[in-house]
Amino acid sequence: xxxxxxxxxxxxxxxxxxxQGKPEVTPAAETERAGDAPVAAVGRDRAGxxxxxxxxxxxxxxxxxxxxxxALARGLQVLRCFQSGSGALGNLELARLTGLPxxxxxxITYTLMELGYLRYDRxxxxxxxxxxxxxxxxxxxxxxxxxxxxxxxxxxxxQQTGAALALGTCDGDAxxxxxxxxxxxxxxxxxxxxxxVSMDSAMGRAxxxxxxxxxxxxxxLRLGPLAPLPDVVDRCVADLAATGCCxxxxxxxxxxxxxxAPFESATGEGIFVISCGGPATLLPESVLRDEVAPILRRTxxxxxxxxx
Numbered sequence: 001x002x003x004x005x006x007x008x009x010x011x012x013x014x015x016x017x018x019x020q021g022k023p024e025v026t027p028a029a030e031t032e033r034a035g036d037a038p039v040a041a042v043g044r045d046r047a048g049x050x051x052x053x054x055x056x057x058x059x060x061x062x063x064x065x066x067x068x069x070x071a072l073a074r075g076l077q078v079l080r081c082f083q084s085g086s087g088a089l090g091n092l093e094l095a096r097l098t099g100l101p102x103x104x105x106x107x108i109t110y111t112l113m114e115l116g117y118l119r120y121d122r123x124x125x126x127x128x129x130x131x132x133x134x135x136x137x138x139x140x141x142x143x144x145x146x147x148x149x150x151x152x153x154x155x156x157x158x159q160q161t162g163a164a165l166a167l168g169t170c171d172g173d174a175x176x177x178x179x180x181x182x183x184x185x186x187x188x189x190x191x192x193x194x195x196x197v198s199m200d201s202a203m204g205r206a207x208x209x210x211x212x213x214x215x216x217x218x219x220x221l222r223l224g225p226l227a228p229l230p231d232v233v234d235r236c237v238a239d240l241a242a243t244g245c246c247x248x249x250x251x252x253x254x255x256x257x258x259x260x261a262p263f264e265s266a267t268g269e270g271i272f273v274i275s276c277g278g279p280a281t282l283l284p285e286s287v288l289r290d291e292v293a294p295i296l297r298r299t300x301x302x303x304x305x306x307x308x
Contacts (some may be wrong), residue, residue, distance in 0.1 A: 006100075043204075075108050077132065079117060084109060084195065088126035137194065140178075143265040146303060147179050150274060153299045158183030161292060164190065164279035168203050169270060170219075172194060173204045173226055200228040202248035202258035203275045208233060209240040210262035210271060244297030248277075249285050256280070259288045261300035274299055 056231075081089060081097045089097075095105045109127055112118040116132035116182060141147065147167060154165040162184035168175040174196040182190050191197070196206055199219075208216055220227045236246040245259045252258065258277030265272055276292050277283065283292065 007260060025262075028105040032042040039198065042071060044122040055136045063138070073103070075112060078105070078108050079114065079129070081127045082133075088121060088124060088128045090124075090126045092125070122206070139192070142177055144269060146265040146269050146272055149267070150272075150299070150303055151179060151181070154179065154181045154274065157276060157292070157295055157299070160295075161276065161278070161287075163276050163283055163292075164273045166191065166203065166277075168197070168275070169272050169274055170204075170207050171201075173223055174198055174200065175207060175273065184278075198252070199223055200248070201233070201252045202246055202277065203273045204228070204231065205236040205248065206240065206260035206262040206273045206275070207271060209236040209246050210264075243289070243293050244300065246286060247285070247293075249288075250280060257288055259287060259296055260292050261296040263292075263300040266305045268305070272305075274304075303304040 013215050062184075077098050077100075078094055081094055087278055091102060091105050091109060093208040094100075094109065095102050098105065100108070106133050109118060109120075113120050113127070113130070114131045118127045119130045130197060150167050154167065157163075158165045158181045160183075164183065165181045166177050168177045170176075175198075177191060177195045177197070178195050180191060180193050182194070199208060208219065208228070211219065216233070220233070227233075232251075238245050240262070243260045245258075248256075250257060256277055257273055257280050260275035262271060262273045264270070274296055276288075
């Protein structure tokens with residue numbers, strides 16, 4: 001086959017291409033030209049669909065459903081490179097961050113630019129997120145029901161304590177803020193909506209503590225060196241059972257104390273965590289445990305799915 005035209009083996013046309021030193025473009029080669037690594041069927045998933053082993057995605061031969069679109073996954077992988085503080089990135093930097101071939105990366109960035117998800121600076125040769133990304137984020141936030149339900153309680157506690165209140169959920173290897181309210185202008189750590197904090201924060205610890213043991217073990221394995229230490233996880237599981245909250249007392253950020261309460265949303269939107277944090281001078285450990293934690297626990301319970 002050559003660009004959609006099929007020739008019989010040994011035909012004059014095929015012999016002519018070989019004589020000219022032109023490559024015979026096989027279906028696998030055509031796939032590589034399109035930026036997708038060859039895939040091999042390795043069985044069927046629970047729905048009866050073929051599974052594929054995709055070496056380029058998920059690391060080492062991860063099994064993916066036949067419904068998994070590798071090209072789309074790679075485009076989203078490129079967009080994820082643009083984190084807070086990363087600034088504009090060029091193709092070489094994006095290729096290093098993603099591990100994608102430079103030719104594939106160039107096609108992806110061009111496509112994302114054409115669709116409005118990336119902006120290109122001709123002077124620097126670098127890309128930055130486009131306005132289309134903002135529209136996606138706003139679409140998520142405006143449709144997140146649990147965010148609207150939690151906001152009044154968060155505002156009330158922020159006013160009472162002068163601390164920073166946040167609502168977040170797990171996003172891969174970190175917790176992402178979907179709401180943030182600051183109770184005092186004196187707060188020097190003011191993290192906005194969209195901010196990602198580590199799984200060793202009070203919010204991340206609370207999320208881990210709520211998971212079933214098997215799910216928690218799997219997530220800790222995926223986190224690798226980013227995971228909290230085993231004794232920290234054990235302590236958080238015990239804290240959650242005893243108080244309904246988990247704590248980070250100057251451990252995540254020096255001089256910053258925080259408490260967090262996890263819950264499975266009654267809206268069916270997944271697991272979320274509500275946290276309250278601030279300088280140790282504003283929120284000493286005794287205040288967090290004796291005054292703030294009970295309020296966080298009641299708030300989480302009011303937002304939770306009823307026990308089955």
